[in-house]
Amino acid sequence: MRSLTLAEARERSSLLTVTSYAVDLDLDQGAEVFGSRTSVRFTCAHPGADSWVDLKARSVETVSLNGRPLDPADVADGRLPLRDLAADNELVVAATMAYSHDGQGLHRATDPADDRDYVYGHLFLDAAPSVYACFDQPDLKAPYDVTVRAPLDWIVLGNGAATQSGAGTWHLETTKPLATYFMTVCAGPYVSVRDEHDGVPLGVHARASLREPLERHAAELFDVTKRSFDYFHDLFGIRYPFGEYHQVFVPEFNAGAMENPGCVTFRDQYLYRGAATRDELLTRANTVSHEMSHMWFGDIVTMKWWDDLWLNESFAEYMSHRCLVDATDFTDAWVDSSIVRKVWGYGAERSPSTHPVAGVEALDAQSALQNFDGISYAKGAATLRQLIAYVGDDRFIAGVRAYLTDKSYGNGTLADFLAAIETASGKDLTAWSRAWLLTADRDTISVEVQEQGGVVGSAVVHRESPADRAADRPHAFDVAGWTDGREVARVRTTVSADETVLAELEGGPVPALLLPNASDLTWARVRLDDATVAGLREQLSQVPDEQARAVVWSALVDGVHGATVDPRDFLDVFDAAWPVETNSSILTRVASYAEHRVVPFFVPRAEQADALARLNRAGTALLERATPGTTESLAAARLVAGTSDDEALLQAWADGQGLPAGLEDDGDFRWIVVRNLASRGLVDAGDIDAFRAKDDTLQGGLNALMCRASLPDPEAKAWAWQQLTGQEGRSNYEMVHLARGFWAAPDDALVADYVPRYFTDVPAMSGWVGEDALSRVVLVAYPRVFTEETARLSADTIARDDLTPAVHRSLVDADAELREALASRAAFGAAV
Numbered sequence: 143m144r145s146l147t148l149a150e151a152r153e154r155s156s157l158l159t160v161t162s163y164a165v166d167l168d169l170d171q172g173a174e175v176f177g178s179r180t181s182v183r184f185t186c187a188h189p190g191a192d193s194w195v196d197l198k199a200r201s202v203e204t205v206s207l208n209g210r211p212l213d214p215a216d217v218a219d220g221r222l223p224l225r226d227l228a229a230d231n232e233l234v235v236a237a238t239m240a241y242s243h244d245g246q247g248l249h250r251a252t253d254p255a256d257d258r259d260y261v262y263g264h265l266f267l268d269a270a271p272s273v274y275a276c277f278d279q280p281d282l283k284a285p286y287d288v289t290v291r292a293p294l295d296w297i298v299l300g301n302g303a304a305t306q307s308g309a310g311t312w313h314l315e316t317t318k319p320l321a322t323y324f325m326t327v328c329a330g331p332y333v334s335v336r337d338e339h340d341g342v343p344l345g346v347h348a349r350a351s352l353r354e355p356l357e358r359h360a361a362e363l364f365d366v367t368k369r370s371f372d373y374f375h376d377l378f379g380i381r382y383p384f385g386e387y388h389q390v391f392v393p394e395f396n397a398g399a400m401e402n403p404g405c406v407t408f409r410d411q412y413l414y415r416g417a418a419t420r421d422e423l424l425t426r427a428n429t430v431s432h433e434m435s436h437m438w439f440g441d442i443v444t445m446k447w448w449d450d451l452w453l454n455e456s457f458a459e460y461m462s463h464r465c466l467v468d469a470t471d472f473t474d475a476w477v478d479s480s481i482v483r484k485v486w487g488y489g490a491e492r493s494p495s496t497h498p499v500a501g502v503e504a505l506d507a508q509s510a511l512q513n514f515d516g517i518s519y520a521k522g523a524a525t526l527r528q529l530i531a532y533v534g535d536d537r538f539i540a541g542v543r544a545y546l547t548d549k550s551y552g553n554g555t556l557a558d559f560l561a562a563i564e565t566a567s568g569k570d571l572t573a574w575s576r577a578w579l580l581t582a583d584r585d586t587i588s589v590e591v592q593e594q595g596g597v598v599g600s601a602v603v604h605r606e607s608p609a610d611r612a613a614d615r616p617h618a619f620d621v622a623g624w625t626d627g628r629e630v631a632r633v634r635t636t637v638s639a640d641e642t643v644l645a646e647l648e649g650g651p652v653p654a655l656l657l658p659n660a661s662d663l664t665w666a667r668v669r670l671d672d673a674t675v676a677g678l679r680e681q682l683s684q685v686p687d688e689q690a691r692a693v694v695w696s697a698l699v700d701g702v703h704g705a706t707v708d709p710r711d712f713l714d715v716f717d718a719a720w721p722v723e724t725n726s727s728i729l730t731r732v733a734s735y736a737e738h739r740v741v742p743f744f745v746p747r748a749e750q751a752d753a754l755a756r757l758n759r760a761g762t763a764l765l766e767r768a769t770p771g772t773t774e775s776l777a778a779a780r781l782v783a784g785t786s787d788d789e790a791l792l793q794a795w796a797d798g799q800g801l802p803a804g805l806e807d808d809g810d811f812r813w814i815v816v817r818n819l820a821s822r823g824l825v826d827a828g829d830i831d832a833f834r835a836k837d838d839t840l841q842g843g844l845n846a847l848m849c850r851a852s853l854p855d856p857e858a859k860a861w862a863w864q865q866l867t868g869q870e871g872r873s874n875y876e877m878v879h880l881a882r883g884f885w886a887a888p889d890d891a892l893v894a895d896y897v898p899r900y901f902t903d904v905p906a907m908s909g910w911v912g913e914d915a916l917s918r919v920v921l922v923a924y925p926r927v928f929t930e931e932t933a934r935l936s937a938d939t940i941a942r943d944d945l946t947p948a949v950h951r952s953l954v955d956a957d958a959e960l961r962e963a964l965a966s967r968a969a970f971g972a973a974v
């Protein structure tokens with residue numbers, strides 16, 4: 143299917159104004175297809191002109207334009223030509239559509255726990271025409287009237303409040319004007335918990351088999367929902383306008399969540415069925431708040447074209463963290479951002495695919511999707527924090543309010559947004575936005591101290607901008623220093639030159655650890671010199687400031703990837719500082735990063751078993767010391783379960799014997815254990831089936847697939863590869879789990895034959911897997927055989943001209959990580 147181009151979108155929106163959509167969906171036609179009848183009213187600025195409507199149907203039954211029949215056979219490449227338009231038009235399309243299984247369009251999944259089916263619409267970015275006939279671009283907004291026919295035991299939810307008008311027939315209240323990609327319907331035997339706040343009816347919903355975790359988590363979900371409503375009402379000065387507010391936890395969801403007005407969809411792993419760490423709850427609260435902030439920024443005001451999608455996400459990313467810190471108990475949300483979101487964004491910045499935050503002209507809808515990454519979220523949010531430092535918070539908020547009020551129910555652009563901030567602040571943002579928004583890459587910052595007579599003689603902040611992407615970025619941040627846990631220096635500075643003298647530190651004590659960007663206000667590579675890294679073994683665990691510790695860990699991760707920090711030094715700091723870490727986000731993320739990135743990617747193969755044993759010792763020590771049931775205990779237990787080579791312990795845990803307190807009945811924890819056993823060949827396919835039988839759920843089925851793919855024998859690998867790449871009808875989630883297990887191997891020989899196969903078989907999947915889902919599969923399935931030969935095949939494949947945009951982009955990113963691993967091994971491989 144061709145992707146809508148910017149030129150086409152501009153032309154169509156200058157010609158057409160959409161007045162209303164009436165959509166009737168018949169979801170009672172079995173598991174394969176559904177009926178879709180759309181009546182769209184629209185005006186045309188130049189009567190007599192031609193245009194087209196987007197339509198991706200299994201079959202089209204009838205079409206009429208202004209009462210005149212059109213030939214359904216004229217639909218080509220997802221478009222139906224509309225000729226000789228009148229000033230006022232009504233188009234009626236009756237079609238049969240296919241349910242999807244890749245999370246794009248109207249996704250249908252069967253819950254193995256009870257064999258019941260669930261449907262949800264995820265129409266982002268251009269899947270709307272696979273559900274209803276529409277003018278699918280973000281600046282042709284219109285109100286919706288939706289009716290749904292569904293099996294008698296289903297409930298229906300959508301953008302407008304649902305009422306049942308007859309047996310199996312549901313009507314959704316007419317909506318405010320919405321962009322096409324926000325229309326959604328969730329239908330199935332969902333179970334619900336309802337509440338109300340400040341006049342807004344609230345609901346949370348999930349599959350029937352998730353009733354217990356839904357009910358267990360509902361109070362916390364409603365709490366953050368209510369606090370976020372109060373916070374955003376107060377901050378934006380505009381009341382939430384979309385009626386009821388439903389949050390639906392749906393199966394096999396590609397992203398974290400989607401901000402459909404009135405009916406937000408979430409991945410249902412967020413309803414943690416077992417024990418959850420505090421940072422997992424923080425992440426979920428953050429997602430709840432993030433999606434809600436989109437109701438204003440994205441939904442009330444929508445970007446005019448996809449190239450401003452970053453502004454939606456940067457804004458929501460910033461606002462949700464601000465809301466959590468100001469209005470909930472998750473006051474460490476920015477610490478989480480440093481070690482989760484910004485580590486992700488810095489990874490995107492290191493890849494050759496990096497791009498400016500804004501101003502990358504997306505010539506078509508699908509190419510816009512390729513730039514939707516850690517730059518859009520994490521860097522964008524950091525940039526907004528720098529903008530606030532530059533213009534002042536009051537003026538920033540005044541500008542945001544003006545922008546939202548001015549463009550309500552319409553569309554905005556980056557230029558509109560900046561103009562609103564300029565008006566509110568009286569500051570010219572031309573140079574600022576050129577440096578921060580329109581130039582890719584980041585500066586490197588470091589602090590140099592000269593000692594003089596036992597005190598600081600001079601302290602200078604160095605700012606280096608990348609030679610090939612020069613920019614003059616002003617940075618506002620803190621420099622802070624500690625010695626043996628005592629804060630001995632702190633100064634807020636604005637750096638707007640390549641050297642900035644910190645006169646405030648002169649004459650003071652020389653800190654053992656001196657850290658630029660200590661409060662993590664800016665976006666930059668923090669360079670730690672060798673002496674500082676060496677000192678971290680002693681110093682890091684004593685630093686009382688968790689925000690600063692997160693910045694140090696982030697800099698270490700960056701250094702490992704950039705081959706400036708030996709992965710063994712990372713593990714030394716881990717040994718010293720991780721077991722006494724008190725911040726939940728740092729604790730769980732650093733452990734996971736050490737286990738799943740540092741060891742397999744950067745530690746030479748011959749040293750990996752020893753490195754895992756080190757992690758295991760750290761985990762075991764913490765598990766023995768931690769209070770049962772706490773985040774510390776859970777993080778430690780997960781690390782032990784993933785890294786242990788103690789067969790007796792693993793078998794006992796898998797069988798439910800001697801489990802750490804709080805994990806006695808935790809299916810997800812058991813799968814970590816089983817996966818470890820499987821990858822060591824200590825269980826077989828029959829054992830995995832038996833564990834699956836104990837956990838006959840969607841999650842259990844996915845984990846069983848991952849474990850089977852992890853088995854170290856040629857038959858299991860051949861089976862898994864066929865299931866992954868062979869058009870076996872696997873869902874998006876099943877493919878990702880097969881890929882996740884596949885490369886586990888005691889030595890490369892077992893999987894070496896699949897390296898060349900990856901570079902032919904996986905790109906070919908674009909013939910039957912949607913781009914959004916495939917982009918994830920390409921990354922996860924990328925060969926974990928770190929050789930020059932893999933790099934050569936990778937480069938050859940990237941140079942091909944027949945790759946889809948998503949496949950190309952994911953290959954570039956995976957390739958960049960392979961090259962980082964090879965560079966690190968070349969730099970440090972011989973060291974001991």
Ligand SMILES: [Zn+2]
Binds near residue numbers: 401432436454455458
């Ligand atoms: Zn978002």
